[in-house]
Amino acid sequence: MIFDSHAHYDDEAFNEDREKVINGLKDKQVIGVLNCGSTLEGARMSVELSSKYDFIYSAVGVHPEYADIVNQETIDELKSLANNLKVRAIGEIGLDYYHEENPHRDTQMAAFRLQMELAQELKLPVVIHDRDAHKDTLDILKEFPQVIGTVHCFSGSVEFARECLKLGYYIGFTGVITFKNAKKTSEVAKVVPMDRILVETDCPYMAPEPNRGKRNQSDYIKYIIEKIAEVKCKTIEEIEDATTFNIKHLLKINK
Ligand code: NI
Secondary structure: OEEEEEEOOOOHHHOOOHHHHHHHHHHHOEEEEEEEOOOHHHHHHHHHHHHHOOOEEEEEOOOHHHHHHOOHHHHHHHHHHOOOOOEEEEEEEEEEOOOOOOOOHHHHHHHHHHHHHHHHHHOOOEEEEEEOOHHHHHHHHHHOOOOOEEEOOOOOOHHHHHHHHHOOOEEEEOHHHHOOOOHHHHHHHHHOOHHHEEEOOOEOOOOOOOOOOOOOOHHHHHHHHHHHHHHHOOOHHHHHHHHHHHHHHHHOOOO
């Protein structure tokens, strides 16, 4: 059984066959999906998807790439979307210093802080996007000690993972862990305790081997689980059980 802790089924890559893909997931051991918005439009659509499908939950937030649209009005809309019972997190939010064309770092940090404040106010966990911004991300997480969540598509070092774990965060692994050049990610998976590990697609991106380069979907997580089982010397079942339990616990899903 698989619970995808980070997906984007609102993405245009699914426009042609969204219903078919989502309806097919249940026959492929997928028992839950957290769909994460990246824009306001994505957040709205995420809420729509989670209203339509019982096994889909949603996170609402604005990705750092679009940080320049975040103002009080944006926060108010996210807050009203979060009234929906299937909204279980704020995300994805964070910092992305990788792409030069992204908004200025100060703009990204301001948008990140506003959304962390919202999560704190609503007592919701957060879905963190951090790319090439480990230090600033960590500093901001530390400003909100009551908030926890997941550091999605974890790309940091073992030391950085330990810092995030200390703050109570979960660590999310994508298909990257199955790539040949992903030694660092495997090292991280080795040290993350079983009660803090999550699996995710980040679909339509990041498809694991042997489907690397294709459009990703939640059942492909089986390859990620296989790889984590291997590096942690656990059974596939143990990794499935732990990752499912962890995300349900984080999102307060009782069924
Ligand atoms: Ni994502």
